[in-house]
Amino acid sequence: MPEIILIAAVAANRAIGKDNQLLWSIPEDMAHFKALTAGHAVLMGRKTWESLPARFRPLPGRRNIVISRQADYSAPGAELANSLASGIALAESAEKLFIIGGADIYAQAMALADRLEITEIALNPEADAWFPVIGDEWRVSEKKTPSASGETGFAFVSYTRD
Ligand SMILES: NC(=O)c1ccc[n+]([C@@H]2O[C@H](COP(=O)([O-])OP(=O)(O)OC[C@H]3O[C@@H](n4cnc5c(N)ncnc54)[C@H](OP(=O)(O)O)[C@@H]3O)[C@@H](O)[C@H]2O)c1
Structure with a gap:
């Protein structure tokens, strides 16, 4: 982990x-x-992904993981997961996973940090x-x-x- x-x-x-x-x-x-x-890997909620200026999306030089409950959501250049746990699992072999927001994701991830x-x-x-x-x-x-x-x-x- x-x-x-x-x-x-x-x-x-x-x-x-x-x-x-x-x-x-x-x-x-x-x-x-x-x-x-x-x-390193960065994980963010769908709204934070959408808040990034187009020129920084995906954030360069990092694995971008986006979580959304929408089955058909598309985030070109990022890996998608439909739960926090499955998003974290995508980074299983990473050394460090940075949770980069937003409010909804911080509230859920604080206990895991x-x-x-x-x-x-x-x-x-x-x-x-x-x-x-x-x-x-x-x-x-x-x-x-x-x-x-x-x-x-x-x-x-x-x-x-x-
Ligand atoms: N100051 C900072 O350091 C910082 C950093 C990051 C963001 N922000 C700010 O935070 C705000 C955005 O925060 P936010 O709380 O509105 O949105 P958010 O946390 O970025 O994204 C929320 C979305 O993530 C998805 N999601 C949440 N929990 C999930 C789960 N357990 N499984 C699957 N998907 C899940 C849902 O997407 P769907 O609706 O698609 O299902 C949800 O609508 C913006 O103002 C941004 O600028 C600030």
Whole structure:
């Protein structure tokens, strides 16, 4: 089984998206996401797949796994599965599987995760998609606060289980 890692950019109020889009554009966070996930498998919900700009779909240099309950759904360039368990099973031989959202998938996958890679974003935006509460079983194992080139403050926080 691969190591299962949830990776998300999460506002102070746990917001992660609105109208099937992200709520910010932070180049350092995009670079961080790319560096961590490069060469590994990524699994996402159908809505997050559809939210990716066409030029990044599939995310290059990574195995893209999309889950949908629609039997006839098509996601060119990605592998499709009809449940979270079967999506994870597709990555059985991978070293690492990154669960990359969205809200629905994070809520279901949190219990299965070995590690969380959270970019904490210092904003409290209006949203319609939220990251789950990070429970007491999780411990911060590393926190980096790079200097932001833009106005929005952020920190890269890794969590492992107790
Ligand atoms: N800030 C971040 O790091 C981050 C990361 C990713 C996404 N986001 C944001 O999150 C939002 C999208 O999240 P969301 O919760 O609306 O959608 P989502 O989690 O991306 O996708 C939900 C869809 O996944 C499929 N699905 C869910 N559970 C399933 C299961 N157990 N088996 C099979 N298929 C399953 C269903 O597709 P069907 O309806 O086709 O059956 C469902 O409608 C957007 O705003 C996006 O920008 C933010």
